[in-house]
Amino acid sequence: VFERPPPGAIKVVLATNVAETSITIDDVGFVIDAGRVKEERYDAERRIGSLEDVLVSAAAAKQRRGRAGRVCPGLAVHLYPSDIKQAAFQEPEVRRVALQQLVMRTKALRLPGRAGDICEELPEPPAHAAVVGAVHELDCIGALTLEGGEEALTPLGELLAKLPVDAKLGKLIVYGLCFGAGDEALTIAAALNTRSPFLSPIDRREEADKCKKNFAAGSQSDHLAVLYAYNRFDSRGQDYRFAQENFLGVKSLQAIAQLKRQLLETLSHAGLVPHGLRSSYVEMLGRQGGGSDGCLIALGESRKPPPPEELLTALLAAALYPQVAFVNSVAAKNSSGKANKAQTTLNIREADTAAPAPQLASVHPSSVNSQVAAAEWRTPYLAFHERVRTTKVYVRDCTPVPPLAVMIFGGGHVAPSVARRPDDYYGDRGETALCMDDWLTLNVMPASAADVVLEVRKRVDALLAHMVEGQAKHGGERGSWSHADDAEKAALVDTVVSLARLEVLPREAQRKMQAG
Template sequence: MPVSYPITPLLPEIVASLAGHPRLVLEAPPGAGKTTQVPLALLEAAWLGDRKIVMLEPRRIAARAAAEFMATQLGEDIGQTVGYRIRFDARIGPRTRIEVVTEGILSRMIQDDPSLEGTGAILFDEFHERHLAGDLGAALALDVQANLRPDLRLIVMSATLDGERIAQWLDAPRISSPGRSYPVRIEHPPARTQETVEQHLARTVNQALRETDGDILAFLPGRREIERTRAIVERQHEGVEVVALHGELSLAEQHLALAAPDPGTRRVVLATNVAESSVTLPGIRAVIDSGQAREPRFDPQSGFTRLETITISQASADQRAGRAGRVAEGVAYRLWPQSRRLDAQRTAEIAQAELSGLVLELAAWGSEDIPWLDTPPTGAMGQARDLLRRLGALDTSRITTLGRKMLALGASPRLAAAALRAPPELHPLVADLLALMEARSPLRGELGRTDDFRARVAALHLWRDGGARGARAGSADIAALAAIEKAAGGWRRRLGVRTGASGVPHAHAIGDLLAHAFPDRIARRDEGNAMRYQLANGRGARLHENSALHGEPWLVVLDLKLDARDSLIFAGAPFDPRILEIEYSSRFVTERVLRWDDARDIAEAFEERRFDALVLERKSVPVTGADALPALLAAIRAGGIEALPWSETARRLRARMGALRVWRPELGLPDVSDDALLASLDRWLAPYLEGKRRLSALQAADLSQAIAALLDYDQRRALDADAPDELRVPSGMTRRLGYGTLPDDPGASPVLSVKLQELFGLADTPRVGAGRVPVTLHLLSPAGRPIQVTQDLHGFWERTYPEVKKELKGRYPKHPWPDDPWTATATHRAKPRGT
């Protein structure tokens, strides 16, 4: 009797929907059967005819497992009706009608045959993972459907996706399957002080073994954490089978992890996020979730991508927990505080990945205008184009012959460029480098801390030449070397190489090859500091104290830890700089360079020979007046407007201009703010710097004249009339007005500080700005101490003066304190003696 799955009742509706509409969004939880049952159901659809179904599966483990399960259901061997294609491994035949492929394979299929003549449907499984290649594949398929193949069916499937948004993007109907699940109890066992994630998880395994029956699935971010946890659990539980599940396992090891354990044996599966979806793990009753995953993060500013341990999304946490409720009630132990709130969905890889591969694919496609779900970031796209031009894959924006060969090879653009530039006799070594660069380091122990990439090649060759005995005891991970060797074998087949490299390459062979992959990371040792290097991209880097690369004059930097100043080199290799002259002669330039010497306060000129940002030679040359002016202006911009010799006169003139510009905008006075003056140095200050080599040669009087020259005749008259430098007060004296008293408000009322006796007889507050702005009066005692701040002189005389007079007349008896200040004579002196 055929097995029934939760998705089974919906299969006729799915087939019928696709008969009437070429796109569909299918939402179904883990265990519903969508991955294996939907492709089989579509085989007999009338609209499919004799064409095949291609199903995109993001992960290799899941792709193999899904294909093998479907083949078993049909009672066939893999490679007959159902097959798979993943990197370096394909099981398909002339009768294959369902191909399960990984993401890079789908892009190649579409690029090689844009009309997809033999394909009737493409299924995108686990689309919620939002891998870069999956987004590209879906966008290309939509473009094909819109322009070449309106009959092509596209189905997007997932357990946890934003179905409404996806359906709007596709303009497609949605079908949802309820799935089959049992209640899952969520617990948050707290961590202990200074406990590592591996210790916390191992302790929770003990709890789960006591509290539940069946097997345990534990999620960790990567292989390192899995191996450390495995050692702890195996030490504590001899009768428990502990297996790992991650992308670096051999096919046999993957089958072991996915197979049911022997009867009566309890199993603990330690997995990365490959076990979140699309693979069936029988007998799981408890899930332990570290809440972490390891994903690539790209920094467009540096051009480096690093794997970072990140906190998972709520959707991933729900998907992981659901694994505990597939066969019975279960428990999910979450190793983070219950109060922590996770992001709802996983961030799309396209928003945070290095995009050179994507840009190269789009260049080969002939257009970047394809229907994206999320548009690629502009900055990362621009950086990717720059890199591809450096590698020779793009000519301006069009793909070159080399670029097409790079795509056909299937490696990342950097490594493909290095492989295709290498002479044939070095292809065996190239295959090793391709495999090693894409894998984590196989080195362990003390050797595992080396920053010399050549040590990884040496370990692989020692192991290849002598087996386990060839690798130094404890210095290399034999399983990791085996996985790297398998990948190297795949690259050798693509490169047409029969045998692997052996022995020790000459000192510069590895660096010479990798320099073609990382021309922007060429590094030259600093002449003044042997531990510091300057990179061709302009950044600085340094070696760690125990570096194996100490003393090397030239390096190609393969990995580093980013730092705001000088980043730390994690991996590099020395190379022969003569290859730069041979392979990249166009990137050497010789030009005259001007520089400002802050210490000597003088402009200098040099003739420099550079490779990108690396200065190879520099010699001093005479400085002319024309040379000095740009350097002087650059020094002022770097030091800010305060680097100029401002006199009090110039500051006051500038403040008055700034105020009048606000009070009377119709006059069109120039903007004299810091930013505006710096931006227009070439216009207003450059004429006064002509012939000068030092900034100190600019006099304060020159600066005042330069500022005043910004005004025309009418503006200067208006400035004197409406923003005067001083006012005549009733005492007959002139007193300065203070402008710019509020830093953030150039139009603030000017301040007049004046002794009260000098204003007798003045009824109202003086005004400036063509009568629009009252002066702020700081009224002073005869001793110059503040009495009152006001803009209402009339009100002061009327209400406040009697109190002031009462308080101060006895303190200052020699000064007049008339009863009627309105008619009294103003004075700046004390009363004559005897009065």
């Protein structure tokens, strides 16, 4: 765009709002401003992020006008009425995004008072409901305690506050290190924090979608699809031709590799991985090891077999909870009025826990699961990274998670429960059940199995606490958690994987067993 056109040719530059302040093209003579901008918004009450098309602010319109006439005469045309009501400036980001990171930073700085009171002192404070929602989510993932009306970071929260990623992704990394899946957790977290590497050219969309589903390898997981795609690219020395043939964006894949190394350096400073790992050193290890990103070598996991898929989905359940959806079905009808196979609709718990019914959502069209029918899902529960509202509410980047894995890893409190109502959205009728946070219910048969699940959950919590507390005790040095009994840890992993592989009986089969 910076090259001058040949005589007689007219150069036309199509640009997003990135051109408002970041680019100067010295031969631009005319600017045509559509007056619109896509702006990130976050609904704290429903925990939904959206990218909304809104009117540009007066300050932004002035910047757009300034792209013409900088070094020669120019003209700007704005495609909206001159007397339209415009905001003077764009709304501050603190009022438009989720606030978990902000809350953790205020607590890490030991600022006196509750998070809501601290945020009220900002020049342009966020909505009170947004702060309350952030505090609730941090409490739910175990990063914050609310005892006695006081808010304080837990040892896990202290650690997550040091990581430059969303709290849930940070928790995924910590759990991955706990269970010997550090490299895989780093890859998924980095991928969710950058642009998707999957390309979808308009003229070859079907081919691109097929490639993406092939990477998922039958897992029905968007998270594992990007993991497997990245691993194949990385194992080939980051082969450009492989990326092009499989509709993968090389720059996005390289951004994932760079973020992985940066995260590894931060973890090294925190004492969770070997001390002294710098991003540049890890990159050098990768070049010497065949052109990989170097993280697997730095973690000392290059000779270990890859972790089981069931373990990875269990770790995703741990990190993404309470972002869990229940798979429901709706009978679809064709043009003749006859029923086709049931389509998938998802039930999601509202942020307002007193809501009488769940929120309904659909799987996003970009997901590898967009065409999966209700009866074809591997499990009735999905963990998802975010939900967005466009034409309707969509769940993006989802993975089917084993129900018992949700009970072992997710939530704040799990306890035995009595039979649920027949019309309960989240569970079925039964005498023996496990209930998580008073909303998610799972029948367990026989009754003694519930005690096994609770004992495994207790051991998983103890392992995480041992690692985090060891890091806090030993500071920048690698903590005593790394010297834990490897045989005991391996046995716990085997138990988790075995429980995760148990299948859920359809409701009809449950009723027959109860009747018989």
